[in-house]
Amino acid sequence: MLGYGLIMPLLPFIVKTWVxxxxxxxxxxxxxxxxxxxxxxxLGTLSDRIGRRSVLLICLFGSAVAYLGLALAGSLPLxxxxxxxxxxxxxxxxxxxxxxxxxxxxxxxxQGFGLLGAAFGLGLIGGSAIGGLxxxxxxxxxxxVAATIAFLNALWATIALPETLPPNRRRIQPVRLTNPxxxxxxxxxxxxxxxxxGAVVILNIAFAGLQNNVAYFTMTRFGWGPEQNAxxxxxxxxxAVVTQGVLLRILxxxxxxxxxxxxxxxxxxxxxxxxxLVHNESWRLFPIAAMFATGxxxxxxxxxSLISLRAGDRRQGAILGGMQTLIxxxxxIGPLSFGFIFDQIGPDAPYLIGSLMLLGAWLxxxxxxxxxxxxxxxxxxxxxxxxx
Numbered sequence: 001m002l003g004y005g006l007i008m009p010l011l012p013f014i015v016k017t018w019v020x021x022x023x024x025x026x027x028x029x030x031x032x033x034x035x036x037x038x039x040x041x042x043l044g045t046l047s048d049r050i051g052r053r054s055v056l057l058i059c060l061f062g063s064a065v066a067y068l069g070l071a072l073a074g075s076l077p078l079x080x081x082x083x084x085x086x087x088x089x090x091x092x093x094x095x096x097x098x099x100x101x102x103x104x105x106x107x108x109x110x111q112g113f114g115l116l117g118a119a120f121g122l123g124l125i126g127g128s129a130i131g132g133l134x135x136x137x138x139x140x141x142x143x144x145v146a147a148t149i150a151f152l153n154a155l156w157a158t159i160a161l162p163e164t165l166p167p168n169r170r171r172i173q174p175v176r177l178t179n180p181x182x183x184x185x186x187x188x189x190x191x192x193x194x195x196x197x198g199a200v201v202i203l204n205i206a207f208a209g210l211q212n213n214v215a216y217f218t219m220t221r222f223g224w225g226p227e228q229n230a231x232x233x234x235x236x237x238x239x240a241v242v243t244q245g246v247l248l249r250i251l252x253x254x255x256x257x258x259x260x261x262x263x264x265x266x267x268x269x270x271x272x273x274x275x276x277l278v279h280n281e282s283w284r285l286f287p288i289a290a291m292f293a294t295g296x297x298x299x300x301x302x303x304x305s306l307i308s309l310r311a312g313d314r315r316q317g318a319i320l321g322g323m324q325t326l327i328x329x330x331x332x333i334g335p336l337s338f339g340f341i342f343d344q345i346g347p348d349a350p351y352l353i354g355s356l357m358l359l360g361a362w363l364x365x366x367x368x369x370x371x372x373x374x375x376x377x378x379x380x381x382x383x384x385x386x387x388x
Contacts, residue, residue, distance in 0.1 A: 006131035006146040007070065007086075009229045012216040014139050018076040022216050026339020028083050029212035033331035035087030040328075047095045053163040055095050060154035062089030067147035071140045128237065132230020139226070184329065187322030192310045195368045197323060200303050201330045202361040203265065206272065206354040207296060208334030216339075217275075217347055222282040235286060236293045243297030257302040257309075261365050264299025268292045269358035276351035303365070 012025050047055040066086035073079045131142040188194055218224040218232070251260060271292030278284050307323060338350040 006127040006134075006142045007067070008211070009128055009215050009233045010131055010135055010139060010142055010226050011212075012219055013135070013226050014070070014073075014143075015076070015079065018079075022213060022339040022342035023336070024076075024339070025216055026209075026212055026335040026337070026342075028080065029208070029335030029339075030332045031080065032083050032087035032090075033208070033328065033335070035084050036091035037325075037328040037332060039088040040091040043091060043095055051163050052095055053157075053161055056092060056161065057154060057157055059089045059092040059095070060150055060157055064147050064150035064154060065089075067143045067150055071143035071147060128230045128233035132227045132234075135226035135230070181325065181329075184322050184325040187319055187326070190319075193307050193319065195364050196303055196307050196310070197326060199261075199265070199361040199364045199368075200300075200307070200323060201326050202357050202364075203268070203296070203299060203303070204327050204330035205334040205337070206268070206357050207292075208331045209338030209350055209354060210272070210275075210292075210334075212335035213338040213342060213350055214275075216342070217351075218282070218285070221279070221347055224282070228282075232285065232289060236289050239290045239293035240297045243294045244301065247294070248298060248301060251298070252302075257305045258365075258369055260298045260302035261306060262362060264295040264297070264302060265358055265362040265365060267295030268299065269295075269355045269362060271295060272351045272358060273355035276348035276355070 008029075011028060015025055015028065043055055043059070062085060066082050066089055069082035069085065070079060073082055127146070130145070134142045134145055187197060214232070215224075215229045218229055222228075248260075255263070268291075271288050274288045274291070275285065278288065304323070307319065338354070341350045341353060
């Protein structure tokens with residue numbers, strides 16, 4: 001994630017050499033997410049067959065090649081190729097999670113996953129800061145540094161990273177291509193969680209669109225360069241870390257998941273609307289960014305917990321896996337749709353429309369708890385809500 005944080009805030013400035021088009025930037029963001037959606041399940045299955053270490057090394061070396069290609073790209077098609085390779089190579093989260101599952105006890109597994117998530121978050125923040133600093137010396141330098149970091153990381157892993165899946169525990173079946181959308185279709189058939197899944201999808205479409213488009217928005221409206229956008233990305237990341245690491249622990253026992261989900265979505269909706277209304281004083285983006293970063297930091301874990309509670313304990317893995325697939329689809333839709341709306345309607349339109357979408361997600365969440373939980377006759381038995 002350090003390399004990803006180095007590159008993404010700079011993408012509009014890199015692409016500007018050949019085209020000044022929000023739709024193209026959105027397409028690149030959607031391409032990155034689409035490659036992750038397609039590659040992640042394949043890499044996870046491959047790691048069950050040939051081992052975690054081999055797949056992680058492939059991903060690390062692949063990321064190094066992708067970043068180097070972006071640094072040396074002399075045309076837009078080469079940038080597209082580098083982004084596609086970077087998305088595929090960067091979809092190693094399932095393999096990293098499996099590595100942790102192999103090396104931790106059941107009691108310490110949640111802690112291991114938490115450390116992995118914290119490492120990804122800190123990498124994103126640190127990458128944004130380093131990318132903004134290095135961009136002063138040329139836009140080719142940040143991806144070159146990202147390539148160097150990825151290559152050194154790959155070399156270190158080659159020497160020091162042990163294999164955690166011995167041959168006698170590996171799958172002997174050949175790796176087959178699977179339908180990445182099957183899990184999403186399955187969870188959408190369950191009425192007790194379908195509305196909340198809809199809210200999660202809407203939230204992620206809006207946030208992915210903002211994350212991909214906001215640097216182009218600030219560039220065209222305020223004349224911001226890579227350095228100012230890097231500061232904004234770091235600020236948003238720090239707000240999210242404080243929210244999930246401190247604020248959530250305080251508010252969850254007091255308010256519960258239902259109120260946190262509704263309040264978080266409300267903050268996000270208000271923040272998106274205010275972004276679209278900022279025309280002159282760019283400093284106002286910082287308190288607004290804190291608003292929607294805090295809202296997201298509250299809403300996402302609360303909605304995830306509510307979905308888990310309503311699903312029951314027989315198919316937690318399948319339900320949460322299906323939800324992750326839906327989130328991945330949302331990450332593909334968001335960047336391209338925001339870029340297209342930006343070009344066709346205007347710079348304010350994606351954020352005002354995003355605000356209306358988030359208001360819809362808020363309404364869905366509120367109405368879900370006004371109505372009784374549907375009863376299903378399938379193998380998944382709903383449980384009572386913690387605050388019902």
